[in-house]
Amino acid sequence: MTSVRVPAGSPATEEEARAVQDALRARVVLDEPGPPAGSGYVTGVDVAYDDERDVVAAAAVVLDAATLDVVAEATAVGPVPFPYVPGLLAFREIPAVLAALERLPVAPGLVVCDGYGRAHPRRFGLASHLGVLTGLPTIGVAKNPFMFAYDDPGAARGSWSPLLADDGEEVGRALRTRAGVKPVFVSVGHRVSLAGACAHTLALASAYRLPETTRRADALCRRALRETTT
Template sequence: MTTVRIPEDWPATEEQARAVQDDLRERVILDEPGPPPGTGQVTGVDVAYDDERDVVAAAAVVLDASSLDVVAEATAVGRVSFPYVPGLLAFREIPTVLAALDALPCPPGLVVCDGYGLAHPRRFGLASHLGVLTGLPTIGVAKNPFTFTYGDPATPRGSTSALLAGSEEVGRALRTRDGVKPVFVSVGHRVTLANACAHTLALTPEYRLPETTRRADALCRTALRETYSA
């Protein structure tokens, strides 16, 4: 397990963080298709917090995209690097998530975040932020629609509807199980929205949430518990 220090130049105020978002948002690439679903490797990242101790644990779990078998995994634990501010949550997580990715023994391939990319008030959620900093293709798969609106997709698995900010499509509601509440997919970096949805379906053969998210969630919670006994 890697122990992470907050970078010296990390934003300390909301104003500084928004300025970083404004700068990095210009570097998001939206016109690349991304890797074909079901090929190569795909990595899930997730975090768990202990707010009382001001600690965050991150996990990165690499799966074979075809079999969904675990190829590699890594964790990192550090201090929470920014206060809780809606729309700026990535600044609480990025240093520790980057450390977990850096600790992997193999290339991560596509990175799937438990959260948002373009489906963000400033069009720059964790998936976009992480993609720009690493250069990796990234998508966000969230459990809820945040502040956006959508029509209920049709009942069958694979059905979608637009996730909207006014008239702007910022992602899609995607039904990953027949008749089960959809997940909310958005582009992070270097992937099209159609491909992001296809990847999400490939990662959900049994459950509502992607296997990448399920495994990374379990691993980061374990890493957080282990900090108590370390």
């Protein structure tokens, strides 16, 4: 594990954070298909918090996309750098996630975030933020639809329905990864199409509702937090 340092000039207020979001959002790339599903490396990132000690632990787990075997993993632990503000959660997580990614001995390939990309009130969730900062293709796979409406997709695996904003914009998709099980909510982060993001999610969720990237990163960051705070 390694400690996390908050970069100089990081936003200290909600107003500053929103200004950073506005500036970075203009750099999101939405017209690239992204790497094909089931090929190369794919990396899951996730974070866990110790609220009493104001500590965040991040994990990055690289899988072989074809076999879902673990190729490499890394963690980073440090102080929570920003207060809890809905819509600005990326500022609490980005420094630790970047530190974990930097410790990987291999290039991460596509990065899967446990959260949102375009499916965000400001159209710039963690997956988009991370993608712009790193230049990597990123997607968000969330457990709930946040503030967006959707019709329940068909019961079969692979069924989906659009995730819609109030103005009718499709910001993501509700995707059924397991037959008869609650869908996950997929959105583009950076340099991937929405269809490609869903294809990756299905390829990574061959046995469970959540992608294997998310499951492994979740377990690793929780373990890192326990080892640091006990």
